[in-house]
Amino acid sequence: MDCSICSAMPFILRPPRNTICAACYEGARTIITLTTNKVDHVENTKGSDNKTITGLLSASSSNPSIKGFGNALKWVKEMKEMEEESKEKLNYLSGFVVALRDHIHTDILIKPGNDAPSIPAHRALLAARSDIFKNILDSDGCKAPPSNNTITLSELNYDELECLLEFLYSGDLAKEKVEKHVYSLSIAADKYEIPFLQKFCENQMLGSLNTSNALDVLEISDTCSNTSLKETALNFIVKNMEDIVFTARFDAFALKNPHLTVQITRASFIDIKNRRLTV
Template sequence: MSDSAYRVETTSRLAQWRIENPASCTYRKSDPFRIGKWNWHLAVEKNRVLFIKLYPEISNLTRDNPPIASFIIRVVSSASDRKALTHPVVRDRLIKNSEDFVWPLEVPVTGKFIIDVEFLDLKTASPNGGEPCSIWAIGPTPKASNATALEALGQMLTEGIHTDIVINASDGSIGAHRAVLAARSPVFHSMFSHNLKEKELSTINIEDMTIDACQAFLKYLYGNIKTEEFLTHRLVLLHAADKYDISDLKEACHESLVEDIDTKNVLERLQNASLYQLPKLKSSCLRYLVKFGKLFDVREDFNSFLQCADRDLITEVFHEVLNAWRGF
């Protein structure tokens, strides 16, 4: 049997194992695949019914910090109708070994099929005995070589210490410091270096951002944004990073948006990847839609996508689909 029979294809939080010849075995275990901090296995076991198991590879990490997993698992027919059997959503299940998650299929499965696992969250126990912590809650906030200096910068912003410019958002205003803005953005630097109205009036109008998003933007520039704020405002921050030429913020948004692609956001992210020239995000979205067959799950939204998306992007999607069909 070829090695491909045991290989699991993965993207950031999605794993798929194609079972090509289920009649030929009573037990099969996949090769290890990595999601989060752990290497995982899928296994199928046929007795009177078909059992599907998901579990982490035995290691020191698994023993000391076993995953607490939330996920959706499906068995999808590889036939053209792609009928699926879906297990109820698993929430915060501690999984240490191959007996901690076992799914007996009530309905007989025949022919080729795909085991599709979408990880919603992975947590580990808190070292101080508190609530379990999500391993994906750590966002790409800026790192500091001097935490005290960053804390002081943040205090300058939040307490309005010696601010010398006002930023007007769509629904409010906030004070800031020219020197910080100029150091972080060549666009702001240019504004304050020439006799533009922003320099003369000591104001900047950013009417395409709410005050909450604007505060998150400034907190990033000052080095004290919180993960929750970053994740909430990622798309607006991406727009601001592109508009004001802040490459590190753009890259932070890019990397973050790749990490949690799902059926609810994949089409929007694909359009943003094209708009802001984010190759990794575009590739990940196309792979999710085409290679992992999620176009079937978003077909209603895809009709709206076809009406408003860039023509070149639509052409690229169809090229991916055609290439996938040729290789099937």
């Protein structure tokens, strides 16, 4: 059988990459097993991993065949150290979430728009996360005595506000919370100019884009003036017109967003025209 690895044929004439001979297959298995065992050894012998890698790199001068393997182990070790450092930083920053949850030295109240209880927060952190919040807190109203020590975010209900604050304090949010509140959080991120949250919500919407939520994503991207997200959603809708347009959801969407409906129609005609030209 011709092999895509050891064949003597020119590269362009070789068989597909998944076609290999028995000898190359066994060789690949051996390398994977050896690499896995070495990586496990490096991770389980933290006191001697530097010696292990140094020894391999030193031996490469007399045996070049193991140079690549030594470099690979060194790279794995560096990646492992970077991962551990990132985890330590996240654990360190989690103290902010504790301060929010336990109301440690809070100095401002954030009130949602559904007459739910206010949530205590910290002026300094809000100001650091958003220039809009900073301007609000610098205004005369928020510099007044404690009786006026409240900010109302009328567009958010209690759960949405709680998620917004949790993200501002931690830089992350549980998957189920993101899925439930991604649209309201995206609008809040745009209104209060929180770029990291905007990108976070955009990635979530792109990752979960399907025929049942494409219209919602298009509407949110238009509201937030997110050009790249809007273009992606619009293209997705055009590619899946039959599954999206002939639904009750589209009827309600068209009544609420006539300008977006026009854009969908135009994009669909352009797509049809381009496909005809390529035939």
